[in-house]
Amino acid sequence: MVEMVTRPYASAFEKYAAGNPDILCLSADLTSSCEVDGFRDRHPDQFISLGMAEQNMMSFAGGLGLAGFRPFIHTFGVFMYRRPYDQLMASIAYPRRKVRLMGFLPGVTTPGGMTHQSIEDISVMRSIPNMTILETGDATEVESICEAADSIDGPVWCRILRGSVPRLFDTPIKVGEMRELASGQDVLVVTTGICTEEALRARSALAKAGLSIRHLHIHTIKPFDPAALLDHIESVRHGVITLENHVTEGGVGSLVAETMADAGVGKRLIRLGLKDTYAHGGSRPYLMRYYKLDALALVEGIEQLTGQQFGISEDDLDAARVEDVHTLVKAEAL
Amino acid sequence: MRNEKSTQDVALGIRRRVFEHAMKNNGGYLSQACSAGEQLAWLYNEELKLGDPTLPPIPKPFAGVPSADNPDYHTGAGYNGPMEPQFDRLFIAPAHYALVAYATLIEVGRMAPEGLEMFNQDGSSVEMIGAEHSPGMEVHNGTLGIGLSTAAGLAYGRKRRGEPGRTWVFMSDGEVQEGQTWEAVQAAAFHGIDTLYAIMDVNDQQCDGAMSSVMEVGDIKQKFITFGAACVEIDGHDIQAMRDAVNEPHEGRPLIILARTNPFNTMPILEERFPRLHYVRFKSEDERARMNVSIAKDLGVEPIDYGH
Numbered sequence: 001m002v003e004m005v006t007r008p009y010a011s012a013f014e015k016y017a018a019g020n021p022d023i024l025c026l027s028a029d030l031t032s033s034c035e036v037d038g039f040r041d042r043h044p045d046q047f048i049s050l051g052m053a054e055q056n057m058m059s060f061a062g063g064l065g066l067a068g069f070r071p072f073i074h075t076f077g078v079f080m081y082r083r084p085y086d087q088l089m090a091s092i093a094y095p096r097r098k099v100r101l102m103g104f105l106p107g108v109t110t111p112g113g114m115t116h117q118s119i120e121d122i123s124v125m126r127s128i129p130n131m132t133i134l135e136t137g138d139a140t141e142v143e144s145i146c147e148a149a150d151s152i153d154g155p156v157w158c159r160i161l162r163g164s165v166p167r168l169f170d171t172p173i174k175v176g177e178m179r180e181l182a183s184g185q186d187v188l189v190v191t192t193g194i195c196t197e198e199a200l201r202a203r204s205a206l207a208k209a210g211l212s213i214r215h216l217h218i219h220t221i222k223p224f225d226p227a228a229l230l231d232h233i234e235s236v237r238h239g240v241i242t243l244e245n246h247v248t249e250g251g252v253g254s255l256v257a258e259t260m261a262d263a264g265v266g267k268r269l270i271r272l273g274l275k276d277t278y279a280h281g282g283s284r285p286y287l288m289r290y291y292k293l294d295a296l297a298l299v300e301g302i303e304q305l306t307g308q309q310f311g312i313s314e315d316d317l318d319a320a321r322v323e324d325v326h327t328l329v330k331a332e333a334l
Numbered sequence: 335m336r337n338e339k340s341t342q343d344v345a346l347g348i349r350r351r352v353f354e355h356a357m358k359n360n361g362g363y364l365s366q367a368c369s370a371g372e373q374l375a376w377l378y379n380e381e382l383k384l385g386d387p388t389l390p391p392i393p394k395p396f397a398g399v400p401s402a403d404n405p406d407y408h409t410g411a412g413y414n415g416p417m418e419p420q421f422d423r424l425f426i427a428p429a430h431y432a433l434v435a436y437a438t439l440i441e442v443g444r445m446a447p448e449g450l451e452m453f454n455q456d457g458s459s460v461e462m463i464g465a466e467h468s469p470g471m472e473v474h475n476g477t478l479g480i481g482l483s484t485a486a487g488l489a490y491g492r493k494r495r496g497e498p499g500r501t502w503v504f505m506s507d508g509e510v511q512e513g514q515t516w517e518a519v520q521a522a523a524f525h526g527i528d529t530l531y532a533i534m535d536v537n538d539q540q541c542d543g544a545m546s547s548v549m550e551v552g553d554i555k556q557k558f559i560t561f562g563a564a565c566v567e568i569d570g571h572d573i574q575a576m577r578d579a580v581n582e583p584h585e586g587r588p589l590i591i592l593a594r595t596n597p598f599n600t601m602p603i604l605e606e607r608f609p610r611l612h613y614v615r616f617k618s619e620d621e622r623a624r625m626n627v628s629i630a631k632d633l634g635v636e637p638i639d640y641g642h
Contacts, residue, residue, distance in 0.1 A: 056517030063487020
């Protein structure tokens with residue numbers, strides 16, 4: 001049974017930031033939704049409420065960075081870049097301010113629909129010079145992201161999971177490295193964020209079907225050293241499949257495609273993710289099934305890649321974890 | 335640095351340099367020199383507490399944008415002196431006033447006159463729209479509305495560190511059309527950032543023409559007060575009024591000085607171009623020649639020899 005951790009960011013941020021006077025906690029009216037309400041209450045001197053005014057918040061954070069502070073901005077990811085993109089660019093990214101952009105509710109992890117779902121943020125951030133991108137896939141990564149992000153000499157975009165989060169890994173994020181979760185020889189599966197758990201659900205069924213999976217989990221999306229990925233691609237027979245909680249254009253699927261194209265790798269690649277579409281409101285399991293971001297979608301993609309039918313159904317997969325939909329943990333909603 | 339000239343003389347010098355530049359280059363930000371000359375002259379010659387420049391009088395060429403592998407990167411803030419706790423900082427929020435700002439640096443002895451010859455030349459740091467690496471600039475302000483927010487953040491941070499230096503913003507009135515300006519004011523007021531000062535060139539002009547015809551903004555002073563700032567409205571060509579305005583009590587609030595100005599002050603012939611004053615490019619040789627003679631006379635200089 002997978003251990004579930006409640007509000008891992010809340011305690012991790014407080015542990016990391018409290019007592020570090022150069023870290024300031026910025027919030028835009030989503031303080032408890034971003035799990036920093038306890039920090040606000042216990043460390044009000046390090047907390048700055050900037051209201052529902054993200055454009056000002058970005059430039060204000062840039063000014064704090066200019067004064068030598070390291071602001072951690074907390075809001076939903078989508079509100080952090082869509083409206084204040086120009087401010088993010090001019091006040092934070094260009095001058096390489098040490099601002100840590102903590103984007104909650106990545107992709108379809110919210111039932112809030114289009115306005116709340118950051119489905120193209122990685123694509124946008126990848127194209128911004130000086131920007132580092134980290135993504136969390138489990139509670140351990142959420143617990144270690146503050147230190148990882150704060151080690152970067154420049155701005156960092158972080159996709160943060162909140163609420164009830166599974167613990168999949170026992171080692172913290174090491175910036176620039178990737179996790180090798182399986183080292184098979186048939187197919188390379190590359191996943192990020194919540195999709196890694198989906199890939200883990202599919203692995204035993206695929207193994208029973210006789211397929212040997214090599215599985216990589218990527219938490220550092222930019223900068224990205226292609227060497228290790230290319231070695232893994234070299235090690236598999238059929239090709240590569242990527243699965244991400246994001247549009248495939250510009251996301252990790254694109255990252256892998258670009259890596260392969262730049263190196264002249266001729267193997268097949270299948271990219272799974274949102275396919276040139278917005279999502280709509282719904283529960284995470286529903287959205288992941290509807291938009292083919294889940295374990296079964298991965299199996300179907302691998303069937304396509306290998307030309308084999310495995311006869312695997314939803315019943316053959318490891319159980320999907322049932323989220324504790326409770327107001328205290330805010331597994332969903334605001 | 336010693337004030338060798340009166341502020342009025344600095345303002346006149348700014349206009350003469352911008353006029354000379356515009357004549358030689360068949361256009362420039364002439365109107366901004368007319369409206370803002372006194373404000374920038376007053377800031378640099380009297381009000382700002384700045385240390386001596388840390389960058390050479392003749393600006394270095396463009397040295398690359400910020401990146402992890404560009405150790406030569408520097409901003410243009412060194413022309414305003416070192417970033418030390420006791421000194422003030424200044425952001426030029428409307429970066430298209432750069433020509434006027436550069437002329438000011440020359441008039442107060444912070445940049446060599448040759449610096450202006452590098453204006454808008456390829457490979458130069460003396461850019462047409464002031465970049466953060468341009469003389470006198472510290473941050474990018476090319477899009478309007480971000481200057482006050484950045485200054486608010488810097489002022490908050492400096493205050494938190496106990497630094498006595500103030501953070502100033504030179505603004506333009508068109509910026510009040512940007513929602514971010516109001517976000518910045520409410521945040522600065524809410525957080526009691528009273529080390530934040532702004533002086534705004536209220537010349538009623540914007541790129542498309544007179545503000546009243548592009549987007550009416552109403553009573554700016556009342557708006558600033560309503561959003562929580564202290565606000566004083568003055569004649570932006572009256573230097574004594576600036577001296578008085580900065581003394582306005584504003585504990586716990588930012589101070590905004592609205593400097594009402596005339597966009598063709600000291601160059602009345604520019605009124606012929608009203609309401610298109612944003613960037614004056616001469617439409618004909620005849621216009622250029624007439625303006626050359628007229629403005630030279632008004633500024634007390636010989637017409638510019640641009641015939642080469």
